[in-house]
Amino acid sequence: MLRYLSAGESHGEALVAIIDGFPRGLRVNIDDINRELYIRQTTYGRGERSKIEQDKVHFVSGLRGGVTTGNPISFLIPNKDYWKDSLDCCDGDIRLKSVYRPRPGHADFAGVQKYGISDARDILERASARDTATRCVVGSICCQLLAQVGILLYGIILQIGNAKIDIDFGNLDTSKSTDIYGINDSNFATRVVQEIDSAKKNKDTVGGKIAIIAKGMPIGVGSYTSYDTKLTYHISAALASLQTVKSVEFGDISNLIGSRGSNFQDCIYYDDFGDIRHASNNAGGITGGVSNGQDIIVRCGLKPIPTILKGMQTIDFATMTNEKNIYQRSDICHVPAACLVAKNILAFVLAQQLISHTGAVTVEQFSERLGRKNNI
Numbered sequence: 001m002l003r004y005l006s007a008g009e010s011h012g013e014a015l016v017a018i019i020d021g022f023p024r025g026l027r028v029n030i031d032d033i034n035r036e037l038y039i040r041q042t043t044y045g046r047g048e049r050s051k052i053e054q055d056k057v058h059f060v061s062g063l064r065g066g067v068t069t070g071n072p073i074s075f076l077i078p079n080k081d082y083w084k085d086s087l088d089c090c091d092g093d094i095r096l097k098s099v100y101r102p103r104p105g106h107a108d109f110a111g112v113q114k115y116g117i118s119d120a121r122d123i124l125e126r127a128s129a130r131d132t133a134t135r136c137v138v139g140s141i142c143c144q145l146l147a148q149v150g151i152l153l154y155g156i157i158l159q160i161g162n163a164k165i166d167i168d169f170g171n172l173d174t175s176k177s178t179d180i181y182g183i184n185d186s187n188f189a190t191r192v193v194q195e196i197d198s199a200k201k202n203k204d205t206v207g208g209k210i211a212i213i214a215k216g217m218p219i220g221v222g223s224y225t226s227y228d229t230k231l232t233y234h235i236s237a238a239l240a241s242l243q244t245v246k247s248v249e250f251g252d253i254s255n256l257i258g259s260r261g262s263n264f265q266d267c268i269y270y271d272d273f274g275d276i277r278h279a280s281n282n283a284g285g286i287t288g289g290v291s292n293g294q295d296i297i298v299r300c301g302l303k304p305i306p307t308i309l310k311g312m313q314t315i316d317f318a319t320m321t322n323e324k325n326i327y328q329r330s331d332i333c334h335v336p337a338a339c340l341v342a343k344n345i346l347a348f349v350l351a352q353q354l355i356s357h358t359g360a361v362t363v364e365q366f367s368e369r370l371g372r373k374n375n376i
Contacts, residue, residue, distance in 0.1 A: 002352040004138050010128035011083040014076045017134040019062070019141070021355065024070030025363035026145055033057050033140040037077070040136050040340050044180050045196045045206075045333030052081045057137050070361060073141070077133050099124060100318040101325045105306030109314075118317035129243040129334065132341045139344020142351035148363060149354075149372040151216040153347050155339035157182035158299065160208035161195030169281070169297055172213065182210065182339035196333045203309035207244065207302045208335040212346045217285060218370055219293040221350075221357050230289025231353060238349045239300055242342055244334065247301035251284030266294075296350075300342055305334055 001021050008015035037055040055077050062073030098119040102108030111123030143153055154174050156167055165188040176184035183189045199206040222231030236248045255264055266287075267279040278294055285296035306312075307330035314325040331337075360366035 002142075002348075002355045004348070006131060006134040006138075008077075008079075008131065008134070009125035010079075010130040011081055011125060012079060013082050014078045015131065015134045016076045017074070017138060019073040019138055022062070022068055022070070022073055022141070023145065023355065023360055023363050023366050024068055026068045026141070026148070027066055028059075028063060028068060028141060029144060030057065030059070030066070032144065033137055036136045036140045036340065036344065037133060039181050040133065040337050043336035043340070044193060045200075045331055045335070046337060047331040048329055054080065055133055068363075075137060077137070079130075097121070098318075099326070101314050101316050101323055103306050103325045104312045104314055105303070112317070127243075132243070132337075135242075135341055135348075136344050139341075139347040142347040143344065145351050145363065145366070146214075146347060146354075149216070149367050149370050151214060151350065151354075153343050153350075154213045154215070155182045155343040156184075156211045156213065157188075157192070157335060157339055158209040158211055160192045160333060160335050161199065161206040163188065163191035163195045167211065169211075169213065169295065181336045183336070199304075200332045205304040205306075205308055205331070206333045206335075207304040208333075209299060209301050210335065210339040210342060211297060211299045212239075212339075212342050213298075214285070214296040214346060214350055217291045217293065217296055217350070218354075219291060221291040221353050222286065222289045224288040224290055231286050231291055232289050234349050234353060235286075235296075235298060235346065238345050239298065239342060242300070242338065242345060244302045244305060244338065245300050245342075246303050247299075249284075249299040249301075250286055251297055252282045253299065255282055296346075298346065300338075302335055302338055305330055305332075 003021055004017055004019040006015065006017040034056055037057065041053060041055060057075050057077055060074040060076065062069055062071050099108065099121045100118055102112065102120050107123050107127035108120035111127065112118060112120050146153065158165060158167060165185060173184065178184060178186055178189040180189050180192060183192065195206055223229035227233060232250060239245055239248045264282050266281060266283055269277055269279060271277050281294045281297065284298060285291060285294040309327055311324035311327060314323060316323045358366055358369035360369055
């Protein structure tokens with residue numbers, strides 16, 4: 001079973017992670033991983049933190065000569081914005097400034113209630129989306145593994161604020177690109193910039209909707225036999241764990257509500273060459289919890305970031321009064337960055353399920369058991 005564990009705080013010394021169960025024999029392109037980290041930091045709408053950090057992955061174990069060994073892979077991403085004097089202990093005194101005003105919509109309030117404390121600092125340091133940097137590294141390695149067997153992943157932005165775009169997923173053109181990750185239409189990019197700039201001017205934040213597509217998935221991954229073996233179960237849980245994700249949808253939900261069954265289902269037929277085809281892909285590539293050979297398409301709705309410059313009504317645990325929360329440095333719009341992260345999250349889940357499906361411990365076995373040519 002492929003799995004990973006991450007650790008680290010937003011302003012701690014570093015983010016770290018250990019990946020276990022990764023097949024032996026993948027030549028890892030570290031430049032590609034660092035490119036993912038760079039995109040995550042620099043998408044339009046990001047805050048001041050991205051100007052401080054210059055994320056680079058440093059592998060500690062699990063690679064030899066740039067090739068995975070089959071041993072646990074460990075890595076770290078150093079934090080330049082490391083609050084050493086605040087996070088270290090001195091004579092039993094933790095000198096980091098306490099946070100007594102929980103931000104609405106953040107983990108602050110639920111976290112302090114969970115532990116029976118009043119200072120939210122420890123909660124917000126770990127709950128921070130800074131941890132998504134580790135998810136990008138894990139997912140990027142998995143993307144490279146999946147590419148060996150012809151499975152390619154893409155992230156597409158569908159909406160930011162009131163700016164929307166319709167995507168023809170059946171004829172998706174991934175060759176175009178703009179300066180904003182996940183957008184390949186210049187007119188849509190212009191409207192997105194206007195939405196983000198408007199939110200910034202009003203000291204507010206803006207959310208949106210994204211789609212993640214996996215092309216080239218084989219038939220039969222996942223299971224219908226138990227709830228926790230369904231591919232939809234694993235994808236839903238993983239994507240819902242991403243900060244600000246409030247909905248996970250498979251396929252074309254817009255055609256679901258109010259549709260008749262005869263219009264929504266994906267009819268099956270033999271084409272002129274005797275190959276089995278589906279007439280549509282409303283299910284998003286998964287039926288009964290099992291991949292059906294079509295593109296996997298998952299949409300996610302992202303709420304606006306809860307850390308808002310103009311402040312929101314909250315309480316102060318120290319004074320037991322009603323106050324506005326204190327602004328913590330944050331983004332105006334995280335949707336393009338979240339689109340990149342979500343792509344890497346889906347890559348991890350698909351790699352995990354495919355490794356379990358094949359039982360492979362090497363990249364060569366992985367390719368052979370999927371009946372695909374190894375592209376190493």
